[in-house]
Amino acid sequence: MRLLTTFLLLLPLHLHSQTTAPVIVIEQTRKIDVAIQPIGGSEGPAATKVLEDDLNRSGVCRVVPADSAAFVLSGSITPSGLSGRAVPKAGGAAIVDKTFAGDSRRATHLFADAVVEALTGTPGFASSRLTFASASGGKKTKVKEIYVSDIDGANARQLTQDKSLGYGPRFSPDASKIVYSSDKSGYRDTYVIDLGSKKRSCVAQFPGQNTGAAFSPDGSTLALTLSKDGNPELFTMAATGGSPTRLTRTRGVEASPSWSPDGTQIVYVSDERGSPSLYILPATGGEPERLNTESSYTTEPDWSPDGKLIAYSISSGGGQIGVYDLSAKKSRIVSRGSGLESPSWTRNSRHLVASQNGHLVLLDTLTGETTKIPNNLSNNTEPNTSR
Amino acid sequence: MKYIPLFLVALLAILSGCADKDKKGDAAAFGDSTDDIYDQPLPERSGNPDNADYETLKSETVYFAYDSFTIEAKERPKLDKLANYLSNNANTKIVIAGHTDVRGTPQYNLALSEKRATAVRQYLIGLGANGSNISTIGYGEDRPASEGDSESAHTDNRRASPGILR
Numbered sequence: 001m002r003l004l005t006t007f008l009l010l011l012p013l014h015l016h017s018q019t020t021a022p023v024i025v026i027e028q029t030r031k032i033d034v035a036i037q038p039i040g041g042s043e044g045p046a047a048t049k050v051l052e053d054d055l056n057r058s059g060v061c062r063v064v065p066a067d068s069a070a071f072v073l074s075g076s077i078t079p080s081g082l083s084g085r086a087v088p089k090a091g092g093a094a095i096v097d098k099t100f101a102g103d104s105r106r107a108t109h110l111f112a113d114a115v116v117e118a119l120t121g122t123p124g125f126a127s128s129r130l131t132f133a134s135a136s137g138g139k140k141t142k143v144k145e146i147y148v149s150d151i152d153g154a155n156a157r158q159l160t161q162d163k164s165l166g167y168g169p170r171f172s173p174d175a176s177k178i179v180y181s182s183d184k185s186g187y188r189d190t191y192v193i194d195l196g197s198k199k200r201s202c203v204a205q206f207p208g209q210n211t212g213a214a215f216s217p218d219g220s221t222l223a224l225t226l227s228k229d230g231n232p233e234l235f236t237m238a239a240t241g242g243s244p245t246r247l248t249r250t251r252g253v254e255a256s257p258s259w260s261p262d263g264t265q266i267v268y269v270s271d272e273r274g275s276p277s278l279y280i281l282p283a284t285g286g287e288p289e290r291l292n293t294e295s296s297y298t299t300e301p302d303w304s305p306d307g308k309l310i311a312y313s314i315s316s317g318g319g320q321i322g323v324y325d326l327s328a329k330k331s332r333i334v335s336r337g338s339g340l341e342s343p344s345w346t347r348n349s350r351h352l353v354a355s356q357n358g359h360l361v362l363l364d365t366l367t368g369e370t371t372k373i374p375n376n377l378s379n380n381t382e383p384n385t386s387r
Numbered sequence: 388m389k390y391i392p393l394f395l396v397a398l399l400a401i402l403s404g405c406a407d408k409d410k411k412g413d414a415a416a417f418g419d420s421t422d423d424i425y426d427q428p429l430p431e432r433s434g435n436p437d438n439a440d441y442e443t444l445k446s447e448t449v450y451f452a453y454d455s456f457t458i459e460a461k462e463r464p465k466l467d468k469l470a471n472y473l474s475n476n477a478n479t480k481i482v483i484a485g486h487t488d489v490r491g492t493p494q495y496n497l498a499l500s501e502k503r504a505t506a507v508r509q510y511l512i513g514l515g516a517n518g519s520n521i522s523t524i525g526y527g528e529d530r531p532a533s534e535g536d537s538e539s540a541h542t543d544n545r546r547a548s549p550g551i552l553r
Contacts, residue, residue, distance in 0.1 A: 135529075139530070139531050139534050140530070142529055142530070144529070164437070165526070165529050167493060167494070167497065168493070168494055183437065183524075185435075186432075186434070186435030186436050186437050186438070186524075187432055187436065187522075187524060188497070188524065188525075206429075207428070207429035207430060207431060207432055207522070208429040208501065208505070208523055208524075209497065209498070209501045209523075209524070209525055211494065211497055211498075212494045212497070212498075225494070225497075225498055227429065227498075227501050227502075227505060227523070227525075228428065228429055229426045229428050229429075230426045230427035230428055230429060230505050230508075230509065231426065231502065231505055232498040232501050232502055232505075232525075252502075253456075253495070253498040253499055253501070253502045254498065255494045255495050255497070255498040256494045256495065269494075269495055269498075271454070271495075271499070275454055276454075276491075276495050297454070297491070299491065299492045299494070299495040300492050300494065300495070313492050315490060315491050315492060341492045342492065342493070381493055382493055382494075
């Protein structure tokens with residue numbers, strides 16, 4: 001009897017000590033079959049390929065021959081963009097019939113997004129852009145510059161020429177600005193680049209470290225990590241600079257703030273209770289609440305645009321991506337393989353862009369599939385997606 | 388789990404008077420998490436840590452355990468030496484450059500490396516050093532002493548290096 005009691009007492013303890021996270025849930029998602037009629041004109045073949053890749057990458061469509069398709073897409077390049085149509089093969093009104101502005105590549109991405117939105121009610125992400133850091137140089141001379149590209153890897157362009165270590169670029173909500181931190185002064189300051197005027201301003205250069213900044217959903221405020229008081233803590237301040245408001249007071253370190261889409265809360269990393277884990281607090285300050293992700297060493301939280309999910313990196317286990325469901329209070333690992341970090345939601349709250357061993361990848365959180373986002377750059381880190 | 392150096396505990400207990408109000412779990416073993424006893428505001432910036440002389444005081448480099456900013460007992464004699472150097476060179480400004488190994492993610496590693504640097508700075512202040520002469524920077528995993536993924540490279544890289552600003 002005594003032995004049995006001991007056993008019963010030990011059992012739940014043993015189960016509790018299992019730190020392995022939640023099972024990977026791979027869902028088979030039903031895809032909608034679409035056919036693409038070749039787009040005419042000199043840029044037509046390239047645009048047709050872009051459209052096909054966008055739709056396959058969307059996770060909601062499968063590009064098939066016309067005879068087995070449910071919808072047929074057609075388009076023609078115009079002087080100012082692309083005029084695109086999507087019609088049900090069974091007949092009936094077009095679900096998309098519109099002219100999209102921009103160069104043929106840009107206009108094609110917009111067409112793909114309109115098709116995905118018409119089919120699912122959720123906007124596609126083919127017209128989104130990425131910003132990320134890319135490193136070059138040796139151990140004493142390594143530099144990390146900030147780049148932008150389309151979400152399919154095309155049009156990669158170097159934004160900074162700082163010849164120093166640049167970190168954590170993030171778009172403003174309207175994608176007109178990028179905030180990042182750089183050691184170019186010798187110390188780590190936070191800068192905002194206006195992508196239209198190409199002007200840069202230093203918005204935080206307090207003693208110590210100024211890094212990890214994220215724009216609030218209305219673009220007015222930055223949440224960031226400052227160590228000016230002697231310890232890396234979370235602050236908010238006006239996006240144009242000014243006096244910061246301190247949100248945390250711990251003896252550990254705080255990092256990586258990400259705003260809820262309504263701007264009322266911030267999820268961030270703290271190691272106040274040991275290895276780094278995720279916490280949420282009100283954006284105006286208050287009592288932090290720890291998220292139980294059932295994984296240890298979780299960092300880099302990113303709040304989904306629909307407000308329901310938080311993606312994060314799991315460093316234990318070699319680099320995986322987890323997703324925490326705020327209403328179910330449950331988390332699951334959504335990636336396969338290893339070396340993944342720095343997840344950033346796309347606007348559909350389903351796909352993430354992440355880095356994997358120095359490459360950028362698109363990760364479908366419903367299937368666990370990754371698609372490489374090709375570019376010619378090495379050591380790509382900390383991608384962020386425009387929404 | 389991290390522990391702050393015993394010396395600091397003693398000092399801070401004196402400074403804060405009563406540190407055991409609102410104890411919460413292990414994290415609050417040495418005081419609650421909402422008082423300001425860990426704040427030692429950083430000085431206005433001076434020099435450029437990138438061009439600092441990290442050779443002269445190289446033997447005073449402090450090493451850390453994985454994911455820790457605790458200054459271990461075996462490292463403290465180096466800081467006694469460094470504090471002594473600072474008191475003999477009252478006009479010298481130094482920077483403590485914190486580093487991590489390559490494991491973990493960029494922003495957390497930046498914060499952890501900065502914390503290693505500020506932990507060393509606070510310890511030196513506790514020994515009587517003039518805090519306005521001690522700046523900090525955290526380089527995360529991007530200025531390794533040793534490259535590679537071996538355990539020995541990781542050990543070499545988890546460090547806080549004193550550099551003389553010029």
